[in-house]
Amino acid sequence: MTSLYQIARRTVLTASSALVAAAATTSVFASPSADTWPTRPVRIVVGFPGGSSPDLTARTFSEPLSKILGQPVIVENKVGAGGNIGATEVARASDNHTIGLMINGNMTIAKILNPATTYDPLKDLAPLTLIGVSPLVLTAPLEQPGVAKDADAKAFFAAAKQAGDKWSYGTPGVGTIGHLGTELLKTRSGIAPVHVPYSGYPQVATAMMGGQLQMALLPPALAMAQAQAGKLRLIGVTSSGRSALAPGVPSLAEAGVSNFDLQIWNAFAAPYAMPEAIRTKLAGILVEIARTPQVRQKLFQQGWQTVGTSPEGLANRIKKDTEELSKLIKEQKISNQ
Incomplete structure (x- = not known):
C-alpha cells in the first residue's frame, strides 16, 4: 500500500521534472542553435529610405539569403539620423532574427560625433562582413x-x-x-x-x-x-x-596628396547579443552570396567594389577608420549634436 509520503515524493519529483523540461524548452527558444536557425523570417533593417544605396544593397541580398535560409527575408526601412535610427533598432533587437545593412558612420564614429546617440557601435553591434567599398x-x-x-x-x-x-x-x-x-x-x-x-x-x-x-x-x-x-x-x-x-x-x-586613402563602405552587422554561432553561420552565408558573379555585378552597377570579408576583417576596418576619423573629429571639434 502506497504511503502518503511516497505519493508526496512522487508529486515533488514530477513537478521538478516538469520545471526542468520547461526551463530547457525556454532555453532553446531564447538561444537557438546555429543548426536549427532560423526558425522564422529574418529582418534586414536599413536606416535609409527605399531606393537609397543601402536599401538597394540590402534588397540585392534578401532574395538569395532567403533561398539559402529557407525563410522569408524582409527589408525594413527605419529612416532618420543618418542611418542611426536603423542602427539603434538593430543594436536593441533580441529576437536573434534581426540584422542591419550599415554605412561607415553607423559602425564607427556615430557616438563620437554625437554622445547622445542611443547605441554604441563598438559595444552594441557585432560585425558580420564588409560588403562593398567605393572612393569619392x-x-x-x-x-x-x-x-x-x-x-x-x-x-x-x-x-x-x-x-x-x-x-x-x-x-x-x-x-x-x-x-x-x-x-x-x-x-x-x-x-x-x-x-x-x-x-x-x-x-x-x-x-x-x-x-x-x-x-x-x-x-x-x-x-x-x-x-x-x-x-x-x-x-x-x-x-x-x-x-x-x-x-x-x-x-x-x-x-601629390600623400597619406590619404578615403573610401565609403557598407556592411552587415548583427546585435552583439545574437549568439556567436549564429553570427558566424550568417556571416559565412553573406560572404558566399557577395562573391557570386550575379551579386558582384549588381553591386558594381550600384557603385560598389565587392569585398566580402570575415567578421574579423570588418572589425579591423572599423578599428582603423574609427581611430583615424575620431582623431580628426576631436582636432577639428566637429559635432552634429
Whole structure:
C-alpha cells in the first residue's frame, strides 16, 4: 500500500521534472542553435529610405539569403539620423532574427560625433562582413577663377592653396563622410576651403554647376555622369590608387596628396547579443552570396567594389577608420549634436 509520503515524493519529483523540461524548452527558444536557425523570417533593417544605396544593397541580398535560409527575408526601412535610427533598432533587437545593412558612420564614429546617440557601435553591434567599398571623387566646376580650363590636379591644388578660405566646398551635412573626408584632405594638402552643408549630393552638384561652390567630394556614379554631360570636372579619386568605378580618373596621390586613402563602405552587422554561432553561420552565408558573379555585378552597377570579408576583417576596418576619423573629429571639434 502506497504511503502518503511516497505519493508526496512522487508529486515533488514530477513537478521538478516538469520545471526542468520547461526551463530547457525556454532555453532553446531564447538561444537557438546555429543548426536549427532560423526558425522564422529574418529582418534586414536599413536606416535609409527605399531606393537609397543601402536599401538597394540590402534588397540585392534578401532574395538569395532567403533561398539559402529557407525563410522569408524582409527589408525594413527605419529612416532618420543618418542611418542611426536603423542602427539603434538593430543594436536593441533580441529576437536573434534581426540584422542591419550599415554605412561607415553607423559602425564607427556615430557616438563620437554625437554622445547622445542611443547605441554604441563598438559595444552594441557585432560585425558580420564588409560588403562593398567605393572612393569619392574630388569634383569641381568646369570654369572657376584662378583655375585654367586645362588645369591638371596639381594645378588645381595650387589654385586652392592660393585661394585659402575664399573657396568653399559642399557636403550632404555635418559629420558625413563627404564632410570628414574633405576636412582630412585639408590637413593632408594644405588647402582651406570653407564647409557649406546641403541636403544631399545632387544639391551639392547643382551648387557647383551654378558657381556657388568650388569643390566637393561626390560619389563616383554622380561625378562621372556630370562629367560625361560636360557639366563638372573630375580632379581625382580619394582611394590610394585608381578605381574601376571612375575609369581614367587619377588618384589624389598622383596629384601629390600623400597619406590619404578615403573610401565609403557598407556592411552587415548583427546585435552583439545574437549568439556567436549564429553570427558566424550568417556571416559565412553573406560572404558566399557577395562573391557570386550575379551579386558582384549588381553591386558594381550600384557603385560598389565587392569585398566580402570575415567578421574579423570588418572589425579591423572599423578599428582603423574609427581611430583615424575620431582623431580628426576631436582636432577639428566637429559635432552634429
